[in-house]
Amino acid sequence: MALTGIEIFKLLAKTNCKECGYPTCLAFAMALASGKAELDKCPYVSEEVREKLAEASAPPIRPVKFGMKEGVKTIGGETVMFRHEKTFFNPTIIAGLVTAADADKKIAQFNQLKYDRVGLLLRPEMLVIKDTDGDAGKFAALVKKVMDGSDAALTLMSDKPEVLKAGAEVAKERKPLLYAATPGNADAMGALAKELGLPLAAAAKGYDDLAALTTKLTGMGLKDLVVDSGTRTLREAFQDEVVIRRAALVPKFRPFGFPTITFPCEMAKDPLQEALYAAVFIAKYGGIVVLSDLQPHVVFPLLLERLNIYTDPQKPMIITPGIYEIGNPGPDSPVAVTTNFALTYFIVSGEIEGSKIPTWLLIQDTEGLSVMTAWAAGKFSGDSVAHFVKKCGIADKTKTRTIIIPGYSAGISGDLEEELPEWKVLIGPREASHIPAFLKSL
Numbered sequence: 001m002a003l004t005g006i007e008i009f010k011l012l013a014k015t016n017c018k019e020c021g022y023p024t025c026l027a028f029a030m031a032l033a034s035g036k037a038e039l040d041k042c043p044y045v046s047e048e049v050r051e052k053l054a055e056a057s058a059p060p061i062r063p064v065k066f067g068m069k070e071g072v073k074t075i076g077g078e079t080v081m082f083r084h085e086k087t088f089f090n091p092t093i094i095a096g097l098v099t100a101a102d103a104d105k106k107i108a109q110f111n112q113l114k115y116d117r118v119g120l121l122l123r124p125e126m127l128v129i130k131d132t133d134g135d136a137g138k139f140a141a142l143v144k145k146v147m148d149g150s151d152a153a154l155t156l157m158s159d160k161p162e163v164l165k166a167g168a169e170v171a172k173e174r175k176p177l178l179y180a181a182t183p184g185n186a187d188a189m190g191a192l193a194k195e196l197g198l199p200l201a202a203a204a205k206g207y208d209d210l211a212a213l214t215t216k217l218t219g220m221g222l223k224d225l226v227v228d229s230g231t232r233t234l235r236e237a238f239q240d241e242v243v244i245r246r247a248a249l250v251p252k253f254r255p256f257g258f259p260t261i262t263f264p265c266e267m268a269k270d271p272l273q274e275a276l277y278a279a280v281f282i283a284k285y286g287g288i289v290v291l292s293d294l295q296p297h298v299v300f301p302l303l304l305e306r307l308n309i310y311t312d313p314q315k316p317m318i319i320t321p322g323i324y325e326i327g328n329p330g331p332d333s334p335v336a337v338t339t340n341f342a343l344t345y346f347i348v349s350g351e352i353e354g355s356k357i358p359t360w361l362l363i364q365d366t367e368g369l370s371v372m373t374a375w376a377a378g379k380f381s382g383d384s385v386a387h388f389v390k391k392c393g394i395a396d397k398t399k400t401r402t403i404i405i406p407g408y409s410a411g412i413s414g415d416l417e418e419e420l421p422e423w424k425v426l427i428g429p430r431e432a433s434h435i436p437a438f439l440k441s442l
């Protein structure tokens, strides 16, 4: 059971030494209870108290990690029901199902699905390798093939512990998820996951059985669990996702405090229907969504949906302020300035690139606000733009002394000319799509 701030406070040193960065032990305790502080920040916590507090300050849904060939993917660790309350932290993993019969095709599909969008790499991250004939040797060979052919995080699926063990030994460096312990095989699967130190899926139908199963597995010393409510109809599975999330967050019901795995691939035969089901589980609250196939026209919209849901609503997407060279500009190339809202940057830089006119693009820090908002908030004023132009060093890179400002900020041109007497200010177009014609007309 989680401890309250006051209960945590009673366990602290109560010296108010401030070394944790908080003014008092009580403030630190409150921050710890609400998940905003890390226990390690206080150096005066005994081992015994540390153990107690680590449990209390653990997120209500345990983060579970999987290795890719390079890097780690995490699911779980969420603290809210709704994104607007704070943010969602660890995006749903999009996974494709692989069997011996279609391994080559699935690996090739998986490797192709990489999209660069607003400076981020969007892609599925996991392959779920399913045992279809209960042969440990063949399963190990299939796992090796997938390991060699892709950098994917892995889930290994079999109802036979000896088959899972053979695959897991091949894949253990990627820390695969073992699927799955059920009420019927929990002892053997739990022992296997414990022996190999791997995360384990717990699958049971009905909330009581699922809670009993995770309680049994945690009692065996397993911490990294992923739960499957076992239902394979949309309505029930959707309900299960909401119930599990709510139970984990509101009463902090520990048996449900784990991320989930969902199987649209087992719920629909029609690919479009399967994609819609996957979209539902990305929104609510699948940790892993398993697709039967990785078709680009299905996966791409799901990746975009995921990107939107898992961006922090309190933080605008921003670009680092500075000088960006578009198309290898020289000393006579035009100079343009805009804000550091990521979408503004990507749209403007895309249009400049499309114009084939090499240009210096100055990105000013407006705390992620777009041009009109930044202008209205006084963060893209004649003064601030002039200060940035002087400070960024563009005058050393170019002989040009004409600066193009966005059409929507035409009102700053007078102030800017006053602040930058050596520069001529040109008012650019209001719409980004008119930038190529504007640059060509210079």
Ligand code: SF4
Pocket (backbone or CB within 6 Å): 012, 013, 014, 015, 016, 017, 018, 019, 020, 021, 022, 023, 024, 025, 028, 041, 042, 043, 044
């Ligand atoms: Fe209290 Fe520890 Fe913070 Fe010092 S570092 S104020 S003892 S919580």
